[in-house]
Amino acid sequence: MNHSRSYGRWIDRRPTGRFTTRSLHMDWPLLFGLIALSGVGLVVLYSAGGQDMDLIWRQGIRLGLAFGVMFVIAQIPPHHIERWAPWLFGVGVLMLIAVLIFGAIGKGAQRWLDLGLFRFQPSEIMKLAVPMMIAWYLAENTLPPPRRAMAITVLIIVVPVVLIVKQPDLGTSLLIAMAGVFALLLAGISWRLVGGMSVLVAAFTPIVWFFGMHDYQRQRVLTFLNPESDPLGSGYHIIQSKIAIGSGGLYGKGWLNGTQSQLEFLPERSTDFIFAVFAEEFGFFGILLLLALYLYIIARGLYISAQAQDTFTRLLAGSLTLTFFVYLVVNIGMVSGMLPVVGLPLPLVSYGGTSMVTLMAAFGILMSIQTHRKLLTSG
Amino acid sequence: MxxxxxxxxxxxxxxxxxxxxxxxxxxxxxxxxxxxxxxxxxxxxxxxxxxxxxxxxRVSIQPLAPTRGLIFDRNGIILAQNLPTFTLEIIPERVEDIDLTIAELVQIIEISDNDISRFHERLKQKRRFQSIPLRLRLSEEEVARLAVNRHRFPGIEIAARLIREYPQGNLAVHAVGYVARINEKELNEIDPSNYAATNHIGKLGIEKSYEHLLHGSVGYQRVETNVLGRTLRVLDRTPPVPGEDIVLTLDANLQRTAKQALGDASGAVVAINPKNGDVLVLASTGDFDPNLFVNGIDHKTYNELQTSRLKPLFNRALLGQYPPGSTIKPFIGLAGLESDFITPKTTLFCRGWHTIKDDERKYRDWKKEGHGVTNFKKSITESCDVYYYDLAQTMGIDRIHDFLAPFGFGETSGIDIGGEASGILPSTGWKRQARGEPWYLGETLIAGIGQGYTLATPLQLARATAALANHGNTIQPHLLSYVALSNNEKIEFIPDRDSISINKINPKNWEITIAAMENVIYGLRGTARRINHGQPYKIAGKTGTAQVFGIKQEEEYVAEDIAKHLRDHALFIAFAPSDDPEIAIAVIVENGGHGGSTAAPIAGAVIDQYLSLDFSPGGK
Incomplete structure (x- = not known):
């Protein structure tokens, strides 16, 4: 590895010396999209939570905190982020191991690390640290990456993913694996390799099924294939959520008027299944608008990544944006019965979730990349 | 680059x-x-x-709770059953203003503040479409009054539920345990589908360890409801599978005798059938009524239980760790015989104390003036301390440890209700590891009389006694006799530990030891001679007195001068009939003074009752 690696230096994109809105390092189009989406989220949550104003306040405070984190991270020039990447990754892996060890002692599932003052979930850090590490590593290589670099990248993905699967947290490990795969795709690996890897994954599926999964995880997949088999458990969720979406029709039943959600047939309606509430009350056209808003945010993210000035920032921005997209697809897919119930929230809309802060931190990184420019030096 | x-x-x-x-x-x-x-x-x-x-x-799915299996003692006496009771329940999502509804309900039937606060607690844990009990055990009159007013309260239900009841009250609570509301931690460990309709889960004892057998499997029914969500008719139904009935090895009558014999004193009695490990008695005094816990105990009563001097919640039989005192002597004596450090003829002159080289300290005998010339038999019969100071010193602590370990000292017995302490069987290695200190010779001496670091639970003592009675065959004590399946088949308890046989011991040495233990009861100077009343069978036993309070070198132990809670613990181990043992027993009376005067009569009463059937003219 190149020990005298130069991280370059990034400064404000248009330094004027005076304080302007630019000095805030906000990407305004992206910020607009995020605020609009959070707003929609609060509106749906008010209905899904049974008009509980306390719930809205709590979510509002959480959103405020998450946007605060985004703002702070946006101020950090990308060369610092790049410099921290391997450290953050290393610390993250160590903490995952610690979680597993304490989990083994405490017996049973363990995702939290108790640091005395506060508890905290190392797998959340990895959602940022894995794309950062891959971008950091690939930036050192020429692209498309040579085979050796590819192999090491796969290792960077597999180690944390396996540790998180062990916790067990299938949803998060899936997200992190996807983030890594996207970084590789964006780095330009050949399509032939992509095909080969897909075959490999398909071949590994049975092994994961029999040795890597807990009984309840297998049960979830079986339930997805045949919801009626478990009408008291998660099969019930899928049945009810499909009824909610389907009965919404073109125009929806109207805000606060969804019978499935208001009469509480729909379980987990303020958290993982909030999309079904939205679909029931705002209908097909509402969904089109919501998806358009998500597409806007994702397209802006991809634009930022394409505009970025070096490999690290490009790969990082692209991979973070696509991870956000995975959230969306997995959540809607599970709510509408296209995918098994994995337990990922609808980003920025679902109530609660420690993932919101991580998500907004990722957008903070995007904003930092967009609002700083790299000084090109000969060194 | x-x-x-x-x-x-x-x-x-x-x-x-x-x-x-x-x-x-x-x-x-x-x-x-x-x-x-x-x-x-x-x-x-x-x-x-x-x-x-x-x-x-409007078709909703309602889970149906399975009926929990019953628990019987070995003679078919019911220890845990299910009683039908009427419960007033509220389904939160169907009630507009819960507080108002409760306020109005209070005017119809009596609802205590306690009920209301418990209801609010559960309200937070349950989903809004699940019904939550507000008042339990409604009287028939209350049911009638509610029925008349029912139209005023949408979303309330009078449910007929089965509630767990323990007809024997506190008799065997530390063995049978109890069920109580499922808490959040347990919620994470159970299959939520199977417990969809279940409110209670085993928290202690048999109820906890055999939860998987007792609970059964959930059923469900599809019901058609009206707009308000009230059930109109049942569409189809998958009935729940009731839990299995369990028959215990415990003998409720014997248990009662043991408890009565213990009286007000705090202590524990454990009796085992040495042939198969059946636990016949598992009593710990100062126990509590399990029925209090079933519907949630109120804070005041719970605090009283927790702070009571008698510590009723504490299961002394499994968790109480006591110095075994002189009850360890038969085991150490046997070790001495077997390792040829002593023979039955070896004598020692006991002058009332023992000293070791380069140590000023006097290791005293309980008998100030000493026992005089003492052989093995006398050392057990009269419980001579000096004899065992000397023997322990000769053998060394590690040899003692290795000999006693197979008897189950220092390790859990594997009883099928879990939650037992392992006690301590010290050795030089143990002390280095646990305390980080070297072993001193003086500590070997007091280990010889079951003091110092050595600790054992009453269950361990009973198990070791059983092994002694068996001439070395160890057993795993268990409370489950068999599971009574609905098709009249039985599943017998299968031990999960191998029974090891301490078999290399010369059969003669067993006989010598047991004969000495018989002499404890039948000898003229036996420390437990008061329980000899001419039984048609022979009891072998050993008394023990465990020091709680360290007395200084030159001071004398005078029971009357010492506060009750610092007085010595009284112990007694025994088995009978000594030639073909059917019961092995360990008794401890906390702060009871001498083993012979307090503990032995309790064991005697239990043994007499258990064996009276065998030796009564009618026979079994």
Whole structure:
């Protein structure tokens, strides 16, 4: 590895010396999209939570905190982020191991690390640290990456993913694996390799099924294939959520008027299944608008990544944006019965979730990349 | 990397990335189109179908709780059963103003503040569509009054529920345990589907360790409800599978005798059948009524239980760790015989104390003036301390440890209700590891009389006694006799530990030891001679007195001068009939003074009752 690696230096994109809105390092189009989406989220949550104003306040405070984190991270020039990447990754892996060890002692599932003052979930850090590490590593290589670099990248993905699967947290490990795969795709690996890897994954599926999964995880997949088999458990969720979406029709039943959600047939309606509430009350056209808003945010993210000035920032921005997209697809897919119930929230809309802060931190990184420019030096 | 190549790469890589980003965007749009197609399928094509379903969504699925298995003692006496009771329940989502409803209900029937606060606690834990009990055990009059007023309260239900009841009250609570409300921690460990209708879970004892057998499997029914959600008719029904009935090895009558014999004193009695490990008695005094816990105990009563001097919640039989005192002597004596450090003829002159080289300290005998010339038999019969100071010193602590370990000292017995302490069987290795200190000779001496670091639970003592009675065959004590399946078949208890046989011991040495233990009861100077009343069988036993309070070298132990809670613990181990043992017993009376005067009569009463059947003219 190149020990005298130069991280370059990034400064404000248009330094004027005076304080302007630019000095805030906000990407305004992206910020607009995020605020609009959070707003929609609060509106749906008010209905899904049974008009509980306390719930809205709590979510509002959480959103405020998450946007605060985004703002702070946006101020950090990308060369610092790049410099921290391997450290953050290393610390993250160590903490995952610690979680597993304490989990083994405490017996049973363990995702939290108790640091005395506060508890905290190392797998959340990895959602940022894995794309950062891959971008950091690939930036050192020429692209498309040579085979050796590819192999090491796969290792960077597999180690944390396996540790998180062990916790067990299938949803998060899936997200992190996807983030890594996207970084590789964006780095330009050949399509032939992509095909080969897909075959490999398909071949590994049975092994994961029999040795890597807990009984309840297998049960979830079986339930997805045949919801009626478990009408008291998660099969019930899928049945009810499909009824909610389907009965919404073109125009929806109207805000606060969804019978499935208001009469509480729909379980987990303020958290993982909030999309079904939205679909029931705002209908097909509402969904089109919501998806358009998500597409806007994702397209802006991809634009930022394409505009970025070096490999690290490009790969990082692209991979973070696509991870956000995975959230969306997995959540809607599970709510509408296209995918098994994995337990990922609808980003920025679902109530609660420690993932919101991580998500907004990722957008903070995007904003930092967009609002700083790299000084090109000969060194 | 030279900067030149890096710059060239930057441009090419930028282009590569842009093309990949565009492909990604296309992929994203295609995925979104797939989602939109799915939505069209659900919301446009399937709209009518799902609308009908949503309108008909008055069909709800209700889980049905299985009936919990019953628990019997070995003679068929019911220890835990289910009583039908009427419960007033509220389904939160169907009530507009819960506080108002409760306020109005209070005017109809009596609802205590305690009920209300418990209701609010459960309100937080349960989903809004699940019914939550507000008042339990309604009287028939209350049921009638509620029925008349029912139209005023949508969303309230009078449910007939089965509530766990322990007809024997506190008799065997530390063995049988109890059920109580499922708490949040347990909620994470159980299968939520199977417990969808269950409110209670075993918290202690048999109820906890055999929860998987007792609980059964959930059933469910589809019911049609009206707009308010009240059940109109049942569409179809999958009945729940009731839990299995369990028969224990415990003998409730014997247990009662043991408890009565203990009286007000705090202590424990454990009796085992040495042949098969059946636990016949598992009593710990100062126990509590399990029925208090079933519906949630109120804070005041719970605090009283917790702070009571008698510590009723503490299961002394399994968790109480006591110095075994002189009850350890038969085991150490046997070790001495077996290792040829002593023979039955070996004598020692006991002058009332023992000293070791280079140590000023006097290791005193309980008998100030000493026992005089003492052989093995006398040492057990009269419980001579000096004899065992000397023997322990000769043998050394590690040899003692290795000999006693197979008897189960220092390790859990594996009883099937768990939650037992392991006690301590000290050795030089143990002390180095646990205390980080070297072993001192003086500690070997006091280990010889079961003091110092050595600790054992009453269950361990009973198990070791059983092994002694068996001439070395160890057993795993267990409370489960068999599971009574609905088809009249039985599943017998299967031990999960191998029974080891301490078999290399000369049979003669067993006999010598047991004969000495008989002499404890039948000898003229036996320390437990008061329980000899001419039984038609022979008891072998050993008394023990465990020091709680360290007395200084030159001071004398005078019971009357010492506060009750610092007085010595009284112990007694025994088995009978000594030639073909059917019961092995360990008794401890906390602060009871001498083993012979307090503990032995309790064991005697239990043994007499248990064996009276065998030796009564009618026989068994």
């Amino acid at each position: 030279s900067p030149q190549i890096a710059i060239k790469d930057q441009i090419r890589e930028g282009q590569l990335f842009s093309s990949r980003a565009i492909i990604a965007l296309i992929g994203i749009i295609l995925t979104l189109l797939a989602i939109i197609t799915r939505m069209m399928y659900l919301q446009i094509i399937g709209h009518e179908h799902y609308t009908t379903l949503s309108q008909n969504n």
